[in-house]
Amino acid sequence: MIRKLLAFLGFKAVRLASLMFAISLISFMLVQNSPIDPVQAYVGADAVRVSPEQRAQIAAYWGLEKPPLERFVIWSSALLQGDMGTSMIYRQPVEEVIGERFLNSAALMGVSWLLSGIIGFIAGVVAAMKKDTWIDRCIQWYCYTLASTPAFWLGLLLLMIFAVWLGWFPVGLGVPAGVLADEVTMADRIRHLILPALTLSVVGISNIALHTRQKLVDVLESDYVLFARARGETGFRLFWRHGLRNIALPAVSLQFASFSELFGGAVLAEQVFSYPGLGQAAVDAGLRGDVPLLLGIVLFSALFVFTGNLIADLLYRFIDPRIRKAGVR
Incomplete structure (x- = not known):
């Protein structure tokens, strides 16, 4: 092994x-x-x-x-040799710029990734268990609507409603303007993080929910589930014993494979909310011709996506013993 x-x-x-x-x-x-x-x-x-x-x-x-x-x-x-060059914009080594900006992007993408995965999986399971009911139709309507919604448009909509009209959240940036770094609290950072993270989460729920729903519907219509129903298994017990493991692998694969979409969405969300993350740095580097920084971010984003796919493959081998026996793929 x-x-x-x-x-x-x-x-x-x-x-x-x-x-x-x-x-x-x-x-x-x-x-x-x-x-x-x-x-x-x-x-x-x-x-x-x-x-x-x-x-x-x-x-x-x-x-x-x-x-x-x-x-x-x-x-x-x-x-x-480990030298990615010096940024023409920030006059700092590229690895330092990426390290500083990635911390902000990691918080944004991490929260969005967890929320979209958990909510999407639960929504897909509920839609499949309540197939052809009004709950299922509402979840599918939500997913199909937001699946075609651009992240930047949704971000502008949330910004206009919750920041401009209602004033519940700040308009942009990662911390309050005019406040010293030592005086910025965790609560301030969270308030500035909520709207960008909500933008990415809402858009990311659709794929997970629809994919999970279809996989679970196929499982529930299989012969061994029909046999389990005949033995009296219903509801959550039926899902836990016969459905969860069968839909876990596709959900895990799709969730980790969404790293590329997550990174691309973060670029748009950070531009809308002026959030000081890696996506905004990439846009600035491209528009201002900062070749070392742009190439460094491209390589880092490729490594980031590859890592997500690698984690998915490792989890595959851990969850399903058949893949371990199949050897290297």
């Missing part, structure tokens, strides 16, 4: 290495062909007062005058 697990992890490590190389190369080529001039974006409003000689010096300072292939080799060599 341990040998199979090590072989499985080794296979995943090789896939991760090849994935990171491919993403690095493709991302660098896309950034290289971007219409945004990094020097122009770096100078900003002072472009009129910057001479061509000064622009050349700025390009030389950031290594932008070198050929693309040479720059990629230099960047990838430094990356292999």
Whole structure:
């Protein structure tokens, strides 16, 4: 068993290495062909007062005058040594910027991920157990409606209702404006977190609920469940003994596979609420031509999504012994 697990992890490590190389190369080529001039974006409003000689010096300072292939080799060599470069916007090492911003994004995505998974799973189970009733129709209507709702539109709607009209929550940011960092309390951070987390959670519930409902409906219509009903098993006992394990694997897989959608939704939510997370940093890096920071965030987000899929695979092998016996996949 341990040998199979090590072989499985080794296979995943090789896939991760090849994935990171491919993403690095493709991302660098896309950034290289971007219409945004990094020097122009770096100078900003002072472009009129910057001479061509000064622009050349700025390009030389950031290594932008070198050929693309040479720059990629230099960047990838430094990356292999643990150096992701320096952000042109924040004037800090890229790993420090990502570390600071990811803490905020992790809180946002973690709360949203838990809420959407738990509520979505429960809603799917209830809809399946109450199939063809008004409860089932209401849950399906909710899911189909929000499945096609853009996260940024829902965020703007929640912001307008709960922050502008009712005034229950702050309009944006991650902490109160004008307050020293030492004076910011946990309650302040939670109040600024609620609306962005609610935006991601509400949108993320749909897929989990609909998928869980359909899987449980299939299970409840199977022959062995009909036999269990004939023996007198009904309600929660029937679900606990015959339904939970059969729908747990698909729910776990879908929940962890949603890391990519969660990260993409966080980018939009952070922009709407001006939340200082990794998504907002990615947008700023793209619009202002911060190549080192943008590439660092791309690689980090790929690693983040890959980790979610890896955890799902490991949980699969833990929950279902048949997958452990099947060997490396």
